[in-house]
Amino acid sequence: MSTRRRRVAAVGVSLSDCGRVADATPYALHAQAARRALADAGLGREVVDGFASAGLGTLAPAEVAEYLGLRPTWVDSTSVGGSTWEVMAAHAADAIACGHAEAVLLVYGSTARADIRAGRRTGDLSFGARGPLQFEVPYGHTLIAKYAMAARRHMIEHGTTIEQLAEVAVQTRANAALNPDAMFREPVTVDDVLSGPMIADPFTKLHCCVRSDGGAAVLLAAEEYVRDCRTAPVWVLGTGEHVSHASLSQWPDFTVSPAAVSGRLAFERAGVGPAEIDFAEIYDAFTYMTLVTLEDLGFCAKGEGGAFVEKGRLLVAGGALPVNTDGGGLSAQHPGMRGLFLLVEAVRQLRGEAGARQIRTTDGHPPRLGLASGTGGWFCSSGTVILGR
DSSP states (O other): OOOOOOOEEEEEEEEOSOBSOTTOOHHHHHHHHHHHHHHHHTOOGGGOOEEEOOSSSTTTTHHHHHHTTOOOSEEEOOOBTBTHHHHHHHHHHHHHHHTSOSEEEEEEEEOHHHHHHTTOOOOOTTOOSOGGGGGTGGGTOOHHHHHHHHHHHHHHHHOOOHHHHHHHHHHHHHHHTTOTTOSOOSOOOHHHHHTSOEEETTEEGGGBOOOOBEEEEEEEEEGGGGGGOSSOOEEEEEEEEEEOOSSGGGOSOTTOOTHHHHHHHHHHHHTOOGGGOOEEEEOOSBHHHHHHHHHHTTSSOTTOHHHHTOTTTTOTTTOSSOBSTTOIIIIIOOOSOOHHHHHHHHHHHHHTOOGGGOOOOTTSOOOSEEEEEEEETTTTEEEEEEEEO
16 A cells, blocks of 8 residues: 555536526536536546546446546545535545545536425435434424524524524525526615514524536646646645444434534644634535634634624635625535535635636635535534645
8 A cells, every 4th residue: 555645635626507407417517517627627537537526326426527528546435414524635636645546536516506496305304214313204304494493402502603603594595696697696685584484483584595507616636737727726725524422312412513523633634723714714504604714714703603703703705704605505505415515615725716706815816715604404514624835
């Protein structure tokens, strides 16, 4: 077994067509994102010897790799919900660093929105009633309800207000207004969020993510490939992953997400701290996810997330810690699993390629350090990746 350690960079990133894509299959979205990411890197598919994919087909990633014309010698099909792609990125980076792969392509695609509109079954949002979940599903514990219960617990224990949770939706929408590819760009107010239809107490409609079609791809490669790429490298500096629970009855504390562990590991391995991070891309299927993840990553103390997200702190324009700079799952796109989209946006920000939503340091340069943190299930899993230019 090789023990060499090499630096690993994201050298190509892209999205497929996103939002309302009625005329494409999930396989086509995978292929579109993959082609665009390779073109972004300026590399051909012949360099790809590693492949990671999940969420499509019974033999993923074999089926998708075949569709893309790839014959990888390293594969990963880890599936832990929304954090899958940060966890896969960690595995891929380790494989490349050790010499088990040279270039790993991570790809995702989904027609979740088109399937629903066409009346096609897209899967059981309760994730079935097998194993331990059979004791929860009969009582109506839907995915949304589980997140709502956690949010309510945080409100009770720490005094977090519904207005503070609404601030997350308002500021995320403001960031989306700067992204021409976001599904929803019209400004919203706290009153708009609070007055919307109730979905699962305390969440009204705008506390919840959009449902979209779309795909994404990221190409990670060994440092030797960087000189052949057309884009500036964005280095993988540290990663962390953690699986917490599957049953709510086995979750020790509804106010602590598994990002508390994955984040700590990522920071330790990167050799940096939260105060050094210039921006964060955080999985936001619901407003509470953003708030509690910010706490657990160490950007503020436990229980202080409500105050932390106030006063425009999350905004691209003038925010102390811009969060979900593309508009997030709450406004930009959310095609089932959004973790790979977080990595794409983080890389674009660090390269200085984010257009009107680009973050700049005080000296006018792109940010130096960024973070992507994905959450899966109902706070069941977490993956955190720290990236730097």
